[in-house]
Amino acid sequence: MKLAFITGIGLLFIVALVASCQSDEQVEFNRYYSGGSVLYLAHCQNCHGEKGEGLQALIPPLTDSVFMKQNRPSLACYIKNGLKGKLSIVGREFEGEMPAAADLSPIEIAKVLTYVTNSFGNKQGLIDLQQVQADLKNCR
Amino acid sequence: MKNIICALIVIAFYSACKPGSGTTNTLPILGNREPVIKTVDGKQVTDTVYSTIPTFKFVNQYADTITNKSLDGKIYVADFFFTTCPSICPVMHRNMLNVYKEFKADDNFRIISHTIDPKYDTVPVLKKYADKMGISGNTWWLLHGTKEETYQIAKNYLVSVQEKNPQGEYIHDGYFILVDKQKRLRGTYDGTDPAQVTKLIADIKTLKTEPDQVAAK
Numbered sequence: 001m002k003l004a005f006i007t008g009i010g011l012l013f014i015v016a017l018v019a020s021c022q023s024d025e026q027v028e029f030n031r032y033y034s035g036g037s038v039l040y041l042a043h044c045q046n047c048h049g050e051k052g053e054g055l056q057a058l059i060p061p062l063t064d065s066v067f068m069k070q071n072r073p074s075l076a077c078y079i080k081n082g083l084k085g086k087l088s089i090v091g092r093e094f095e096g097e098m099p100a101a102a103d104l105s106p107i108e109i110a111k112v113l114t115y116v117t118n119s120f121g122n123k124q125g126l127i128d129l130q131q132v133q134a135d136l137k138n139c140r
Numbered sequence: 141m142k143n144i145i146c147a148l149i150v151i152a153f154y155s156a157c158k159p160g161s162g163t164t165n166t167l168p169i170l171g172n173r174e175p176v177i178k179t180v181d182g183k184q185v186t187d188t189v190y191s192t193i194p195t196f197k198f199v200n201q202y203a204d205t206i207t208n209k210s211l212d213g214k215i216y217v218a219d220f221f222f223t224t225c226p227s228i229c230p231v232m233h234r235n236m237l238n239v240y241k242e243f244k245a246d247d248n249f250r251i252i253s254h255t256i257d258p259k260y261d262t263v264p265v266l267k268k269y270a271d272k273m274g275i276s277g278n279t280w281w282l283l284h285g286t287k288e289e290t291y292q293i294a295k296n297y298l299v300s301v302q303e304k305n306p307q308g309e310y311i312h313d314g315y316f317i318l319v320d321k322q323k324r325l326r327g328t329y330d331g332t333d334p335a336q337v338t339k340l341i342a343d344i345k346t347l348k349t350e351p352d353q354v355a356a357k
Contacts, residue, residue, distance in 0.1 A: 046227060046228065046230050046231045047226075047230045049234065055230050055233070055234050055273075056237070056272060056273050056274045057271075057272040057273075057274065058230070058269070058272045058273060059230060096272075097224070099226045
């Protein structure tokens with residue numbers, strides 16, 4: 001009994017130690033990422049697909065890491081205001097229209113972008129609230 | 141009242157285990173049905189008349205006129221959509237694409253998708269949508285008609301579609317309706333659910349083997 005108690009405490013201690021080893025940044029990232037996955041399911045997956053694969057030539061995939069990197073400061077604006085016109089994604093031409101997600105708040109945009117830019121083969125780190133707020137000021 | 145219910149239950153069980161040919165399954169027949177009494181060889185027999193899709197006339201993405209006659213001798217799946225639909229349509233047509241791929245070599249099979257936004261979805265818009273979806277040939281027709289005709293025929297498919305709501309969105313449901321060669325409804329499937337669409341594909345295969353369908357031209 002006493003032994004089990006001590007082992008229990010020991011285990012807890014180890015768990016706490018491991019958890020605190022995760023850097024604050026990692027914790028922050030995880031919080032954005034997991035929140036973003038829920039938002040993606042609710043707001044984006046119908047069009048862009050479960051694996052970010054898009055839909056034929058109608059809706060572009062979210063797998064073009066180069067596009068994501070080059071347009072990183074504009075991504076928040078695309079979500080907030082919608083996007084229309086010609087695009088070249090993974091070497092294919094698209095010309096469609098994404099409706100504005102006006103109901104998403106800046107923190108939600110930050111979460112969903114963190115998810116998208118770190119899924120489907122993308123790996124671009126955290127996009128946080130401050131970043132999105134700054135980007136939204138520069139929307140064209 | 142009780143008797144009627146009992147009778148219905150008996151009928152339901154009877155029709156459920158109506159012997160098919162050998163091991164083949166049969167699909168249920170949906171919609172309203174009416175018994176009609178006919179005289180055959182001097183004897184009175186009761187026959188069942190099932191509700192069927194009435195005559196219609198629409199135009200497809202190639203500007204060809206499509207009528208009920210164009211679907212004679214074909215098993216088909218119907219749905220309702222519009223090209224700018226932000227919600228369920230991309231999911232429905234991602235799933236419908238699987239049905240298309242499975243049966244596109246079969247000239248006795250069709251898919252018809254009625255636009256519920258005929259004002260925006262003109263024939264050229266439907267053609268562009270078809271091209272972007274990567275659908276060609278005559279397996280999958282995108283149909284344009286007046287709003288009244290489209291909304292009227294939706295009722296025959298037991299699908300509900302409505303005018304724009306105050307937010308400017310169309311309300312419609314994402315059902316895929318399976319129709320047999322006699323234009324009777326044989327199944328409804330939630331087109332947004334990949335599992336149900338897999339079932340639809342299996343059911344089409346079953347339906348194709350039913351004696352009624354094999355015989356019909």
